[in-house]
Amino acid sequence: MTETRDTESDSEYVTLTDSVSNKSVDLPLLSGTEGPKVIDIRRLYAETGYFTFDPGYMATGSCASNITYIDGDKGILRHRGYSIEDLAEHSDFMEVCHLLLFGELPTPAQKEKFEHDITYHTMVHEQLNFFYRGFRRDAHPMAIMCGVVGALSAFYHDSTDITDPHQRMVASYRLIAKMPTIAAMAYKFSIGQPFIYPRNDLSYAENFLHMMFAVPCETYEINPVVADAMDRIFILHADHEQNASTSTVRLAASSGANPFACIAAGIASLWGPAHGGANEAVLKMLTEIGHKKNIPAYLDRVKDKSDATMLMGFGHRVYKNYDPRAAVIQKSCHAVLNELDIKDEPLLDLAMELERIALEDEYFVSRKLFPNVDFYSGIILKAMGFPIGMFTVLFAVARTVGWIAQWNEMIADESQKIGRPRQLYTGVGKRPYVPLEERG
Numbered sequence: 001m002t003e004t005r006d007t008e009s010d011s012e013y014v015t016l017t018d019s020v021s022n023k024s025v026d027l028p029l030l031s032g033t034e035g036p037k038v039i040d041i042r043r044l045y046a047e048t049g050y051f052t053f054d055p056g057y058m059a060t061g062s063c064a065s066n067i068t069y070i071d072g073d074k075g076i077l078r079h080r081g082y083s084i085e086d087l088a089e090h091s092d093f094m095e096v097c098h099l100l101l102f103g104e105l106p107t108p109a110q111k112e113k114f115e116h117d118i119t120y121h122t123m124v125h126e127q128l129n130f131f132y133r134g135f136r137r138d139a140h141p142m143a144i145m146c147g148v149v150g151a152l153s154a155f156y157h158d159s160t161d162i163t164d165p166h167q168r169m170v171a172s173y174r175l176i177a178k179m180p181t182i183a184a185m186a187y188k189f190s191i192g193q194p195f196i197y198p199r200n201d202l203s204y205a206e207n208f209l210h211m212m213f214a215v216p217c218e219t220y221e222i223n224p225v226v227a228d229a230m231d232r233i234f235i236l237h238a239d240h241e242q243n244a245s246t247s248t249v250r251l252a253a254s255s256g257a258n259p260f261a262c263i264a265a266g267i268a269s270l271w272g273p274a275h276g277g278a279n280e281a282v283l284k285m286l287t288e289i290g291h292k293k294n295i296p297a298y299l300d301r302v303k304d305k306s307d308a309t310m311l312m313g314f315g316h317r318v319y320k321n322y323d324p325r326a327a328v329i330q331k332s333c334h335a336v337l338n339e340l341d342i343k344d345e346p347l348l349d350l351a352m353e354l355e356r357i358a359l360e361d362e363y364f365v366s367r368k369l370f371p372n373v374d375f376y377s378g379i380i381l382k383a384m385g386f387p388i389g390m391f392t393v394l395f396a397v398a399r400t401v402g403w404i405a406q407w408n409e410m411i412a413d414e415s416q417k418i419g420r421p422r423q424l425y426t427g428v429g430k431r432p433y434v435p436l437e438e439r440g
């Protein structure tokens with residue numbers, strides 16, 4: 001493979017040579033604003049008859065995007081150029097939503113209008129209340145989320161025409177606004193309490209806490225430190241480039257499916273323990289370990305390749321240094337525990353000891369396995385009073401803006417095509433059909 005710059009067109013290309021046939025093909029070399037160069041292989045099959053093989057997309061860019069940038073080796077995460085650390089410290093979730101959707105932080109007037117528009121979409125169609133009653137009370141809230149969000153297209157027909165930019169924007173606002181309401185309703189349904197309607201005088205995070213924890217018969221006081229931590233958790237989970245659930249949303253959308261169906265597909269993908277389900281799995285793992293003295297034996301199981309046990313909350317496909325979100329959330333975790341006067345949270349002590357031991361262990365060091373955002377988010381959410389089953393739901397609430405921003409970007413891109421990967425067929429070759437009476 002050779003790399004060449006064409007000075008006349010100021011473009012770069014690589015030449016791939018097949019040493020068997022001695023045929024060559026020039027493939028364009030694309031440069032983004034940052035990050036490694038990308039070989040454009042779209043003409044590869046037509047010109048050479050070869051496909052590429054990359055299950056898990058280890059070395060494949062599936063799209064061009066100008067929303068989020070990650071440098072996994074340096075531990076960098078930026079949205080539209082702003083670092084996640086700056087956004088988590090100085091911004092709020094509504095600003096980050098505006099940034100992801102429209103590309104810029106809002107001016108004061110834009111912020112006021114955006115917050116107003118989101119706030120006035122937070123109620124759900126009253127008929128949707130009855131939809132919940134079809135679920136068992138002990139259903140996992142993520143199962144309810146998949147069903148209810150998918151069903152939104154049956155309630156909001158006027159925002160499913162993806163060719164109409166206005167309808168796309170209405171669907172985007174509806175999804176961002178209604179997701180906390182739908183999530184809180186899933187929780188209330190599971191504990192047999194009445195649904196709590198949204199309140200327009202509260203911020204996005206406060207309103208969510210109110211719908212989750214208020215009851216009609218008494219006043220619910222919102223703790224500002226907890227609301228602040230909730231807002232920061234939403235910011236930290238808002239978008240993360242082309243992860244599994246976002247790619248699922250894009251793939252579903254590439255066929256022209258409506259936005260509610262696409263986001264429901266994203267929720268389904270997020271639910272898996274290798275992705276958003278990890279925060280729930282971390283807490284279950286810490287509970288299973290139970291005591292610091294059991295850590296070495298647990299790590300032995302994790303390192304044993306014949307045992308499927310993983311250290312949940314550790315490792316990341318992209319971050320091979322540290323997850324910048326983990327550093328921010330670790331700070332919030334301590335602030336919330338102090339505020340709630342939780343002096344001794346055995347699970348936090350256990351988590352910190354587990355992290356310390358793992359970070360000194362050759363197995364984890366050599367594989368560049370570090371705590372990810374989910375390692376701490378479960379502990380903080382538990383302290384805030386969320387049941388374990390709701391952890392991934394909160395992730396879905398926060399990630400909705402990322403999914404929808406990526407969806408909008410994709411639909412608006414005129415070069416977008418239906419996503420249709422190819423395969424390496426490894427099955428049986430052509431063979432004659434055997435009549436039933438001749439088999440056996």
Ligand code: ACO
Pocket residue numbers: 273274275276278302309310311312313314315316317318367369372373374
């Ligand atoms: N515990 C133990 N070993 C691990 C872990 C882990 N958590 N993660 C990776 N490894 C090992 C693998 O077994 C592999 O070892 P090997 O080279 O001896 O075969 C090596 O590290 C490389 O791992 P891969 O599986 O190639 O890494 P990949 O990029 O495919 O997986 C993933 C990344 C899915 C996040 C993985 O690390 C994992 O399952 N972690 C636990 C679940 C988790 O915390 N997920 C949350 C991700 S962040 C998020 O969604 C917000």
